[in-house]
Amino acid sequence: MFSFNGPTVTEIAPDVYRIGVYAPASELQFNFFLVRDDQPLLFTTGFRATFPVLREAVARVIDPSRIRWVGFSHFESDECGALNLWLEAAPHAEPVCSFVGAAVNVNDFASRPPKAMADGEVLATGRYRFRFCSTAQIPHGWDAGLLFEETQKTLLCSDLFHQTGDVEPLTESGLSDRVRAALSRMQGGPLANYIPYNARTEVILERLAALKPKTLAIMHGSSFTGDGERALRDLAVVMRETLGIGPQSESKNNR
Ligand SMILES: [Fe+2]
Ligand SMILES: [Fe+2]
Helix, strand or coil: CCCCEEEEEEEEECCEEEEEEEEHHHCEEEEEEEECCCCCEEECCCCCCCHHHHHHHHCCCCCHHHCCEEECCCCCHHHHCCHHHHHHHCCCCEEEEEHHHHHHHHHHHCCCCCEEECCCCEEECCCCEEEEEECCCCCCCCCCEEEEECCCCEEEEECCCCCCCCCCCEECCCHHHHHHHHHHHHHCCCCCCCCCCCCCHHHHHHHHHCCCCCEEEECCCCEEECCHHHHHHHHHHHHHHHHCCCHHHHHHHCC
16 A cells, blocks of 8 residues: 555634645545534545544544445545444445446445435535536546535535645645646646546536636645635636647547
8 A cells, every 4th residue: 555644634714624635655635524513424425544644634624434425526545435333433424426336336345324315416424515527427427426515515526626745735726737637637648548538528517617616625635725616617618728628638648
């Protein structure tokens, strides 16, 4: 398993805590988000290997056994590898995922049944309301979905806006250039085609932009505060230009 530095804990919006670790070997941050509320929600579980340090980091904010909801976007180790460890640590916790995620993976994988969310369905945790957005294949995976907290307008972005390096917890600028650099670099290596680009890509990103998020809670890299609508439209351009099928990417990626 990789080695990592951290964790760091940063409140990036009221009651939204970014818990971050950095893996120097891959020059990549992994960030997980805890929302403090009557029914606390953890969005993305981290790996089994990061569970002990993440639990310690959560304990700086709340008693980890109080976690009520454990959400994630899609079935991958950084998103939900430690799901069953969290369910063991928090006896009242339930997984939260898409309908497809539940049907295809989580009903079988998880030690307790998940809450399977339909597109547009809302999960109320007390003061906060999380609207589930089905985003199949964005960032990747048939089961992909995102949560949007409506009262503070925080979008839990998963892998969207992927950046590399040990960057600051929260930024107000420069996001687009960093994402372009990271995606371009990945396209030239063994991790190419990280995010599929298809006919629905821009439709989904436009739908997310219309939510007008004020905070983008990003798994890999800095979170963002500011005009989230514009950031998502800029992301659509960056993805089209770095991941879209064109003469350049065709020849480069199908070698
Ligand atoms: Fe992913
Ligand atoms: Fe990820």
